[in-house]
Amino acid sequence: MLLFDTIFDMQGQSEKYRSQGRKIGFVPTMGFLHEGHLSLMRIAKEKCDELVVSIFVNPSQFAPNEDFSSYPRNFQRDIQLLEEVGATALFMPTQEMMYPKGYKTWVHVEKLDTKLCGISRPHLFQGVTTVVNKLFNIVRPHIALFGQKDAQQAIIIKKMVVDLNMNIEIVIGQLIRETDGLAMSSRNSYLSEEERRDAVVLYQALQLGKRRLMEAGMGKTKILSEIRQLIEAKPTTRVDYIEMHSAKNLAEIGEHPQGDILIALAVFVGNTRLIDNITVSI
Amino acid sequence: MLLFDTIFDMQGQSEKYRSQGRKIGFVPTMGFLHEGHLSLMRIAKEKCDELVVSIFVNPSQFAPNEDFSSYPRNFQRDIQLLEEVGATALFMPTQEMMYPKGYKTWVHVEKLDTKLCGISRPHLFQGVTTVVNKLFNIVRPHIALFGQKDAQQAIIIKKMVVDLNMNIEIVIGQLIRETDGLAMSSRNSYLSEEERRDAVVLYQALQLGKRRLMEAGMGKTKILSEIRQLIEAKPTTRVDYIEMHSAKNLAEIGEHPQGDILIALAVFVGNTRLIDNITVSI
Numbered sequence: 082m083l084l085f086d087t088i089f090d091m092q093g094q095s096e097k098y099r100s101q102g103r104k105i106g107f108v109p110t111m112g113f114l115h116e117g118h119l120s121l122m123r124i125a126k127e128k129c130d131e132l133v134v135s136i137f138v139n140p141s142q143f144a145p146n147e148d149f150s151s152y153p154r155n156f157q158r159d160i161q162l163l164e165e166v167g168a169t170a171l172f173m174p175t176q177e178m179m180y181p182k183g184y185k186t187w188v189h190v191e192k193l194d195t196k197l198c199g200i201s202r203p204h205l206f207q208g209v210t211t212v213v214n215k216l217f218n219i220v221r222p223h224i225a226l227f228g229q230k231d232a233q234q235a236i237i238i239k240k241m242v243v244d245l246n247m248n249i250e251i252v253i254g255q256l257i258r259e260t261d262g263l264a265m266s267s268r269n270s271y272l273s274e275e276e277r278r279d280a281v282v283l284y285q286a287l288q289l290g291k292r293r294l295m296e297a298g299m300g301k302t303k304i305l306s307e308i309r310q311l312i313e314a315k316p317t318t319r320v321d322y323i324e325m326h327s328a329k330n331l332a333e334i335g336e337h338p339q340g341d342i343l344i345a346l347a348v349f350v351g352n353t354r355l356i357d358n359i360t361v362s363i
Numbered sequence: 364m365l366l367f368d369t370i371f372d373m374q375g376q377s378e379k380y381r382s383q384g385r386k387i388g389f390v391p392t393m394g395f396l397h398e399g400h401l402s403l404m405r406i407a408k409e410k411c412d413e414l415v416v417s418i419f420v421n422p423s424q425f426a427p428n429e430d431f432s433s434y435p436r437n438f439q440r441d442i443q444l445l446e447e448v449g450a451t452a453l454f455m456p457t458q459e460m461m462y463p464k465g466y467k468t469w470v471h472v473e474k475l476d477t478k479l480c481g482i483s484r485p486h487l488f489q490g491v492t493t494v495v496n497k498l499f500n501i502v503r504p505h506i507a508l509f510g511q512k513d514a515q516q517a518i519i520i521k522k523m524v525v526d527l528n529m530n531i532e533i534v535i536g537q538l539i540r541e542t543d544g545l546a547m548s549s550r551n552s553y554l555s556e557e558e559r560r561d562a563v564v565l566y567q568a569l570q571l572g573k574r575r576l577m578e579a580g581m582g583k584t585k586i587l588s589e590i591r592q593l594i595e596a597k598p599t600t601r602v603d604y605i606e607m608h609s610a611k612n613l614a615e616i617g618e619h620p621q622g623d624i625l626i627a628l629a630v631f632v633g634n635t636r637l638i639d640n641i642t643v644s645i
Contacts, residue, residue, distance in 0.1 A: 088528055092528070092530055096530075099381070099382075100381075100382075100384070102382070183612075184526055185472050185473045185474055185475060185522055185526060186470065186471070186472045186473075186492075186522060186523050186526035186527055187470070187471055187473065188468065188469070188470050188527075189468070189469055189471075190467050190468050191467045191468075191469065192467055193467060210468075211527075214527055215526075215527055215528050218527055218528045218529050218530065219528050240467055240468060241468050244466055244467060244468035244497075245468055245470075245493075245496055245497055245500055246370055246374070246497050246500045246501050247500050248374055248378075248500065330465075
């Protein structure tokens with residue numbers, strides 16, 4: 082695996098791959114890799130000639146009160162996992178390279194970035210779309226892969242790529258769970274034993290929501306209220322949001338929706354904010 | 364000259380040029396071409412293997428009360444000029460292709476886009492950076508060329524390209540003037556005979572400013588006031604702004620500045636808003 086720690090060198094390698102007609106698959110990450118990331122990389126390996134991975138904990142998507150400085154890092158282990166999965170190149174820029182002094186340019190996807198996670202984390206999506214735009218210009222992938230765990234992010238990035246005519250295929254890999262159902266996340270490492278046990282309720286609540294939606298009869302408001310009750314019964318949980326939207330474009334839906342419905346939630350378990358979601362086709 | 368009227372076809376041609384190792388020079392325009400545009404194209408022809416030109420009157424950089432619908436158009440003449448200058452490809456998308464229903468993604472360069480022209484035209488630069496970003500992703504140029512007439516635009520686009528790691532060389536061509544000194548602009552076609560005569564005062568005023576700066580002694584405030592007086596002496600003129608900034612990055616400057624100083628102005632001549640500028644090295 083080639084390791085690039087400057088933008089110039091990574092960009093040069095990408096141009097080289099392209100000029101050789103090699104198809105580039107790209108998985109951008111913030112490191113502390115888990116099976117969710119690795120599953121995307123295996124898809125990329127199947128679809129492409131080269132697998133480029135980036136590890137960059139992106140400061141512009143964290144608010145000052147959030148966990149940027151404590152975000153879990155384990156580069157040695159990450160590199161070992163990347164070697165095992167067969168990544169071709171790893172790009173690990175510094176904060177100073179990506180956002181040098183006087184940095185001023187931002188990409189944002191209006192309307193989509195101010196709902197769900199965009200309410201409690203108003204910095205988040207402008208930071209995500211900007212860094213992904215930059216990484217796409219550096220890595221120049223043919224295909225880029227993101228996880229369904231970040232459902233809103235997936236929709237926003239697909240919209241950015243289409244709107245800005247970026248000519249990159251965006252592939253969304255399925256959400257990967259622990260055996261007890263907890264969605265895999267680097268932030269799960271923050272949880273205490275008790276919190277880890279309570280956190281399973283997020284998936285149980287989403288499954289309850291799915292059952293209720295498929296039974297029909299019960300309206301959206303009542304279903305969301307049942308989901309909330311189930312989660313709030315656990316001592317360490319505090320709900321940020323639980324919502325239902327169109328899974329395609331996050332559009333508002335009525336009391337008895339049809340089509341592909343996204344149930345998405347963000348819940349604090351202790352001090353750790355976790356997100357999860359499920360898509361229901363009715 | 365190849366003519367492309369879909370994003371898909373233009374993007375395909377750009378990839379083809381690149382895969383053949385051809386160097387692409389790009390001049391984005393809003394059409395109604397004049398010697399300012401053509402001078403940029405001649406530079407591109409010298410530096411590159413392929414010259415791609417776009418003609419697109421970009422609605423997102425006009426406010427509702429501005430001249431989007433009346434902006435001068437003469438495609439037959441433009442195509443003839445492009446054939447003469449030796450353009451390889453012309454890209455002419457429609458408004459619906461560039462901004463389809465539900466379009467949501469915007470690129471902006473903070474701070475730089477809220478001064479000078481950004482004050483009286485708050486829509487302008489977000490519209491410019493967004494459309495240029497899109498055009499860059501479609502045409503994938505190695506070099507893109509812009510005129511010094513739009514000095515603030517040139518600085519903002521250079522900043523966007525660096526910040527977003529776009530790997531495109533931005534070349535700024537010198538400001539081209541009519542024989543009496545009026546800066547060439549598609550909007551000069553709006554001027555009545557009397558306004559056209561009065562409009563020459565813009566360049567005369569900039570030259571006065573340059574002389575005063577080089578004589579030293581006189582402060583910025585007094586110089587700007589002399590420039591304003593000269594312009595306002597003409598019956599058809601109304602000043603929007605006259606300012607002095609760092610020519611490199613539009614930074615504020617003191618009363619007795621040093622280095623490369625940009626004197627920039629926007630003046631209504633009748634109902635037509637014209638811009639002009641001069642750079643003075645002291």
